[in-house]
Amino acid sequence: MRIALFITCVNDTLYPNTGKAVVRLLTRLGHRVEFPEEQTCCGQMHLNTGYRGAAREMARSFAATFDGFDAVVTPSGSCAGMIREYHRGLADDGGFADAAGRVVPRVYELTEFLVDVLGVTDVGAYFPHRVTYHPTCHSLRMLGVGDRPYDLLSAVRGLDLAELAGSAECCGFGGTFALKNPDVSAAMCADKVGHVLETGAEVLAAADNSCLMHIGGALDRQRTGVRVLHIAEILASTEEEPA
Amino acid sequence: MKVELGMPTFPQAAAEAVDDAQLRHNLRKATHTIRAKRAKVVGELPDWAELRAAGAAIKDHTLRNLDTYLERLEAAVTAAGGHVHWAADGDEANRIATSLVRATGETEVVKVKSMATQEIGLNEAFERAGITAYETDLAELIVQLGHDTPSHILVPAIHRNRSEIREIFLDEMAKWGRPAPADLTDEPAALAEAARRHLRERFLSAKVGVCGANFAVAETGTLAIFESEGNGRMCLTLPETLIAVVGIEKIVPTWRDLEVFAQLLPRSSTGERMNPYTSTFSGVTPGDGPRDFHLILLDNGRTKALADEVGRQALRCIRCSACLNVCPVYEHAGGHAYGSTYPGPIGAILTPQLRGTTTALDASLPYASSLCGACYEVCPVAINIPEVLVHLRARVVETHGGEGTPGSGEPRPTTGARWGLVRTKAAHSAERAAMGAAGWVFADARRLRRAQRLAAKTRRIVPKHRVPGPLHAWTDTRDVPAVPAESFRDWWARTDGGTR
Numbered sequence: 001m002r003i004a005l006f007i008t009c010v011n012d013t014l015y016p017n018t019g020k021a022v023v024r025l026l027t028r029l030g031h032r033v034e035f036p037e038e039q040t041c042c043g044q045m046h047l048n049t050g051y052r053g054a055a056r057e058m059a060r061s062f063a064a065t066f067d068g069f070d071a072v073v074t075p076s077g078s079c080a081g082m083i084r085e086y087h088r089g090l091a092d093d094g095g096f097a098d099a100a101g102r103v104v105p106r107v108y109e110l111t112e113f114l115v116d117v118l119g120v121t122d123v124g125a126y127f128p129h130r131v132t133y134h135p136t137c138h139s140l141r142m143l144g145v146g147d148r149p150y151d152l153l154s155a156v157r158g159l160d161l162a163e164l165a166g167s168a169e170c171c172g173f174g175g176t177f178a179l180k181n182p183d184v185s186a187a188m189c190a191d192k193v194g195h196v197l198e199t200g201a202e203v204l205a206a207a208d209n210s211c212l213m214h215i216g217g218a219l220d221r222q223r224t225g226v227r228v229l230h231i232a233e234i235l236a237s238t239e240e241e242p243a
Numbered sequence: 244m245k246v247e248l249g250m251p252t253f254p255q256a257a258a259e260a261v262d263d264a265q266l267r268h269n270l271r272k273a274t275h276t277i278r279a280k281r282a283k284v285v286g287e288l289p290d291w292a293e294l295r296a297a298g299a300a301i302k303d304h305t306l307r308n309l310d311t312y313l314e315r316l317e318a319a320v321t322a323a324g325g326h327v328h329w330a331a332d333g334d335e336a337n338r339i340a341t342s343l344v345r346a347t348g349e350t351e352v353v354k355v356k357s358m359a360t361q362e363i364g365l366n367e368a369f370e371r372a373g374i375t376a377y378e379t380d381l382a383e384l385i386v387q388l389g390h391d392t393p394s395h396i397l398v399p400a401i402h403r404n405r406s407e408i409r410e411i412f413l414d415e416m417a418k419w420g421r422p423a424p425a426d427l428t429d430e431p432a433a434l435a436e437a438a439r440r441h442l443r444e445r446f447l448s449a450k451v452g453v454c455g456a457n458f459a460v461a462e463t464g465t466l467a468i469f470e471s472e473g474n475g476r477m478c479l480t481l482p483e484t485l486i487a488v489v490g491i492e493k494i495v496p497t498w499r500d501l502e503v504f505a506q507l508l509p510r511s512s513t514g515e516r517m518n519p520y521t522s523t524f525s526g527v528t529p530g531d532g533p534r535d536f537h538l539i540l541l542d543n544g545r546t547k548a549l550a551d552e553v554g555r556q557a558l559r560c561i562r563c564s565a566c567l568n569v570c571p572v573y574e575h576a577g578g579h580a581y582g583s584t585y586p587g588p589i590g591a592i593l594t595p596q597l598r599g600t601t602t603a604l605d606a607s608l609p610y611a612s613s614l615c616g617a618c619y620e621v622c623p624v625a626i627n628i629p630e631v632l633v634h635l636r637a638r639v640v641e642t643h644g645g646e647g648t649p650g651s652g653e654p655r656p657t658t659g660a661r662w663g664l665v666r667t668k669a670a671h672s673a674e675r676a677a678m679g680a681a682g683w684v685f686a687d688a689r690r691l692r693r694a695q696r697l698a699a700k701t702r703r704i705v706p707k708h709r710v711p712g713p714l715h716a717w718t719d720t721r722d723v724p725a726v727p728a729e730s731f732r733d734w735w736a737r738t739d740g741g742t743r
Binding site for chain 2: 007009011012013014015016017019020023024027033034035037038039040041043045046047048049050051052053054057058061085086137138141142168169170172173174175176177178179180181182183184185186187188189190191213214216217218220221
């Protein structure tokens with residue numbers, strides 16, 4: 001199976017450790033990962049802000065870059081959701097429907113890939129901390145990943161999984177929403193932060209670093225001491241190489 | 244739907260609402276209560292997904308054949324002894340309704356809760372013509388007595404708590420009719436009793452009733468009205484003349500189709516298994532109810548929305564307000580911030596289609612969402628609200644000058660000199676430049692690599708707590724993430740995927 005990593009522009013630029021964790025994890029599970037260097041961005045920020053033309057060109061480039069792989073794995077529920085929900089429509093407009101038709105069904109968010117394609121829930125990880133999990137809107141509602149992340153986290157040795165109240169509620173990030181509607185965004189974030197603190201967790205995990213950047217930015221600003229971590233980094237963590 | 248000059252944009256109005264602790268408390272309590280009730284009664288139906296699909300399919304079929312069903316409805320209503328009038332916009336509907344009331348010689352009407360009449364500002368039009376309209380739905384009464392505007396489709400006074408309602412009743416009821424008792428408490432039963440006595444006199448004296456409709460059955464010419472109090476039924480049966488203002492998208496083809504919506508609507512809106520008061524009537528029946536019935540069919544932007552392949556799904560809406568109750572943006576911003584009869588997620592896609600996106604307020608509505616998708620999940624007719632929001636955002640960008648490239652200069656001027664236009668132009672210009680630059684970088688992996696290296700080099704000078712310019716919106720409440728010394732792609736190239 002030829003596996004490509006779609007790192008996403010946000011992870012590539014700001015969260016390289018998440019990408020390294022995906023590579024380490026999949027390698028540990030016996031797979032070779034390729035990184036097509038022509039990749040850039042799925043186009044979500046542009047599409048969601050109203051710049052459909054620019055988004056279409058990014059979707060075109062995405063299809064060309066990943067055509068030919070058996071699986072495209074991405075550590076972002078939001079980018080996977082964007083690709084699955086909108087790339088075919090953009091491809092119809094842009095005349096690359098064939099390539100998109102081949103690539104889109106092969107794109108998996110990391111936890112989907114682990115559970116559905118590789119058929120594992122115990123990935124041999126060790127992470128002795130109290131963790132709570134924010135399921136993120138696009139993982140939850142666009143992809144419908146359901147219990148997969150919880151099953152994976154529950155199998156991690158030493159991990160104490162704390163239930164997060166109001167987990168299905170949006171954290172208020174929403175891409176450029178956080179800048180266009182900063183007051184509402186911050187108020188939504190404050191609710192999420194409150195629920196995270198109620199759990200007494202040391203770590204807040206999610207399958208999207210963009211949401212974690214938002215919630216983590218508020219957790220840091222309030223000096224709560226709670227750290228945020230992508231689920232890939234927890235699943236890659238071992239006694240020898242702790243996250 | 245009128246937009247007043249000087250109305251603030253959604254972010255501006257929402258910022259005020261976020262600061263109002265009482266409002267946020269009221270909204271949180273109310274929306275979370277209805278949300279939980281809805282989830283419970285929807286969860287107990289094993290065929291909810293099929294019902295939802297059926298609701299969407301009936302609406303889509305009707306909208307595709309709207310011309311046929313409208314004519315069928317007109318014929319059936321006329322055959323049942325009613326009169327049908329056609330109104331292209333709100334002004335025309337108001338003119339027709341006003342002249343119908345004048346023809347009766349009356350100067351007072353009682354009203355059933357109706358979104359369509361709010362959309363067109365019928366009460367205000369009546370007032371200008373010397374006709375007083377009395378709202379009889381309890382929450383609409385609270386809003387009217389409080390000189391207020393509704394902030395929710397189903398629960399118009401959701402922003403008020405019971406002690407505020409007590410104050411309004413004590414201060415205002417006497418000016419309109421029977422006063423509230425001087426010893427009125429804020430117990431729900433006491434408040435309801437005061438309203439009941441106040442309204443009862445109104446029902447018994449009114450000669451003209453005004454209503455909307457939840458559904459209009461084309462086959463039989465029947466209007467169906469779903470309400471919780473029975474006050475609507477009083478208005479539908481006691482007056483001699485009844486005037487209904489109904490949006491053209493409210494049609495269902497057959498009586499049998501109501502079966503689907505009679506299940507979808509109450510469970511989605513009030514969280515009840517069955518609607519308490521469902522009134523259906525067809526034209527006039529001698530000796531029973533109004534002697535004169537008029538149906539005003541209202542377009543007011545609906546055919547324009549129908550012409551939009553993506554946007555038209557908004558016309559499936561049955562006004563249940565499940566999307567409002569589940570929306571975290573609505574919960575924090577409140578209904579008034581949407582500046583429209585239709586607040587919340589459905590308002591954010593309906594208002595810009597009915598009114599257009601030329602004003603600063605209307606152009607801000609498609610952005611009043613984090614695209615979390617909770618609204619789509621609960622919508623009983625499966626309106627993909629996030630999809631329509633994204634679609635309308637592209638329209639806003641086009642309206643304000645199209646997708647630019649970096650350095651493409653000034654945006655094309657927008658029409659209409661309105662408050663906030665200059666600010667909007669500047670904001671759009673800055674956004675377009677940023678989006679253009681980002682698009683240019685993302686168009687080529689080599690450019691992205693160069694941009695990342697530049698960010699890594701300058702990472703020490705990016706402040707964590709306070710960034711100048713438009714990004715202060717982020718750093719007012721959140722720290723900025725630290726830029727790593729090396730991007731993932733540089734790490735991959737340097738270590739050959741971690742193998743070196």
